[in-house]
Amino acid sequence: MTTHAPAPSFIRRLLSGDLPRSRILTVILIAIVVGLVVAPFLVPGARSLNTSAKILIFIALVASYDLLLGYTGIVSFAHTMFFGIGAYGIAIASTRMEPGWTALAVGTSCAILLSVILATVIGLFSLRVRAVFFAMITLAVATAFSTLMSQLSEWTGGEDGITFKMPTIFQPAYRLFEEPVLGIVINGRILSYYAILIAVVVLFLLMLRIANSPFGRVLQAIRENPFRTEAIGYRTVFYRTIASVISAVFATLAGVLMAIWLRYNGPDTTLSLEIMVDILLITVIGGMGTLYGAIVGSVVFMIAQTYLQDVMVLVSKASEHIPLVATLAHPDRWLLWLGLLFVLSIYYFPQGVVGSLRDRARGT
Amino acid sequence: MIDKGAPLLALDKVETRIGPYHILHGVDLVVPEGGATMLLGRNGAGKTTTARTVMALWRASAGTVTFGGRDITREDAPTIARLGVGYVPENMGIFSDLTVAENLRLAAISGQLDPKRLEVIFNAFPAMKRFWLGRAGTLSGGQKQMLSIARAIVEPRRLLIIDEPTKGLAPAIIANMIGVFRDLKATGVTILMIEQNFALARAIGDTVAVMEDGRIVHHGGMAELADDDALQRRLLGLSMSAHQ
């Protein structure tokens, strides 16, 4: 059993009273946060900066999904749709309008509006009947949406996607200072990275606040026992729908960040089934219903994805003469291993990293 | 039935939890072979939970259930049913998409309907004959209750567990039911009935058990309880007999 040093009250307030509740977890989280803050200086290079930025965006994306899956106990397959709406909002606004801050603002607000409407309609239609219908209907709507996006190629660039420009300070050619700082040129990429970092920190703390608000507690009560909560007088449909709208808005914002980072958007970067699987897997591995799981899970997953695929290439090459192994180890079969890992995690590791660490700290 | 009065069903310190709720706190109940045992008590006392625990629809977390000398605590519902226990649940459990005939045919585990028993059922509940090929869902509430009871007695059983058969039924139908249950008793089957209607309980019951807060608080002959107004008042609340 670990004993906790009392956290300073401002940190407690910042985290809405929801502390990591495990010494090991606290250390890991602090290491991750520090790591992400100094990443551009610690491991310079485009690839590692890209990985760090993706980790940040996935933290926001997965945490917003956890609000739904972990806290509310309903499965949505439309999370990538909202992610995509955010990214397409920026992409379309930045190509149709003069690229710049106005385009960002217009794209973001339109995307949020669309997400709110869609999430409300889906929620009211499906949750009214049965919570499992929600999973089916979100899947149907998300599939239809991604088909539509690839067909509306005039606006979306179809399967190829679209590239667009960002405000000047986020452009790679921009220099904040003449001289390099600590050996690193502070260019638009670095500035984008820190903008995203700040945005993700704010979003995460906001989500932590929502999850620990009275509203969040009602959601958890519904997850544990929908009938009883309904009997006490809470309209479960209403609460679940609101939860799905909130989750959708955060996913949309994550999509906005993704578009800002990549300066490109296409079906593969935001809408694909693979990303949905990534989100599911990270949520489960990190620990459902913990929010902190999104942080731990995203880091583990992104690092694994970036570097394990290299390993797969090696294994596949090395085993060229063993027919089945070579095929299965081929990087194209990455999703196969993700799927296996996903099933095994649900079966053997349902509390995820954060849940397990908290259990350990509690001594159970 | 050589040893009349030996327990057919016995619950020993049975505890049942449903999710986070602890409902039965050690139920000791003995149902002697032959005759009818009435299980009385206020709403929420744990009567239905007791019946469902015997049927293994909910699992006892502690204690033992013995049926005909055999420990059935760990058996599943189908096994218990096949030992000769007919169950009429509180909500009747009618298959409304099936016809009356199909409901009865399914209730006969042997696969064959016995014409003689069917005749008995038709005599007791003429509606079953009249609506033989009608969808059970179209029956009235009373007819559904009759069908549920008919299903339980479509084959010979050793024990019938009947959960509040008169709930929401018209007095004329209840009067008919009393006759039916008396005839049933005469065939030698043992009955464990949950009932709120004291008049009916008195008319049918031989022994009685009263539940409160997940425990049996009184066990004895029906006649004693029927004659003792003070005891009734204490156990069942004021309204019970005054009501009827």
Add this chain to the structure above:
Amino acid sequence: MSKPVTAPVTADIPRQPVDWLPVALPLIVAVAAFPLVGNPWTWLTLTIAGLAMGMIIFTVSSGLMLVFGLMDVLNFGHGAFIALGAYVGLAVLIPLTPWVEATSVLLNSAVFALALCAGVIVAGVVGFVFDRLLIQPVYGNHLKQILMTTGGLIIVEQLIRAIWGAETVSFNLPASLRGSWLLGEAAVERYRIVALGIGSAVFLGLLLVLTRTRIGLMIRAGVENREMLEAMGYRTRHLFVGVFVVGAMLAGLGGVMWGLYLQNFTASIGAQINVLIFIVIIIGGLGSTTGCLIGALLVGLTSNYVGFAAPKIALFSNILLMLLILLWRPQGLYRVVDR
């Protein structure tokens, strides 16, 4: 099967109020689409295509509907059996190309039947394993069920890619199933008629089993109230495994048919049709075979009419259809299960 006891049936059996409106829906949709399409012969072609597609979708959905109704298990991996069916059918047809191309109706039929059987068997076996590994361990937990079966779908789909490749595969129908018959000016593809026939046979077969056999009685009873069935002495676990495997087999059968209907597809064929199946299940209502059939026909017809008139919104039209029906009847067209 027990011989029904000859109880004298008197005259006043309550007439079952038959709910005809849902049955009329496909007809209403067909009539409503007429002005949209314009040309009567095109309309006829589209209608037959829609019915054929509907029957295939019914074949693949029926198993999921029963499993969902009977055990409250929502299998997001159902599409895996369909994809398997399609690829196993392919694996039979390609090596037997001489039979496929032969001018003999007999050889053509034989190879077609062989493909169907292979699809059914493989899907059944995989279904059994799927149930053991992915569904039984999380039985009773909706959330985990959805996650596990989604994982299962991904795994099977990836294995298919590993075995048969990720590229689009295409193959020919057996020779005598190709081409069309002319009905006036309407071209009616032969294979669609065959699909209609097989689908109808599946529907009638299911209906017969469900209404005329003891197993069918148990399934229908279990769909409505599993607990009572158990309390009457029936063990529903075996029943469920049986229904699950048969459902997978039907999905395999439908998968072979769907693959031949599309003639070229990728491993995501299963995940794609999953969406349509869910729409059908929601439209049809829980546990109702007839509801499932009507839902499937509606989806098939709508897809074809809209696919002709406004191809870009074909999938949306099905979602719109579902929303309209949910507005009208929040529980679906017919509902047997009362949960």
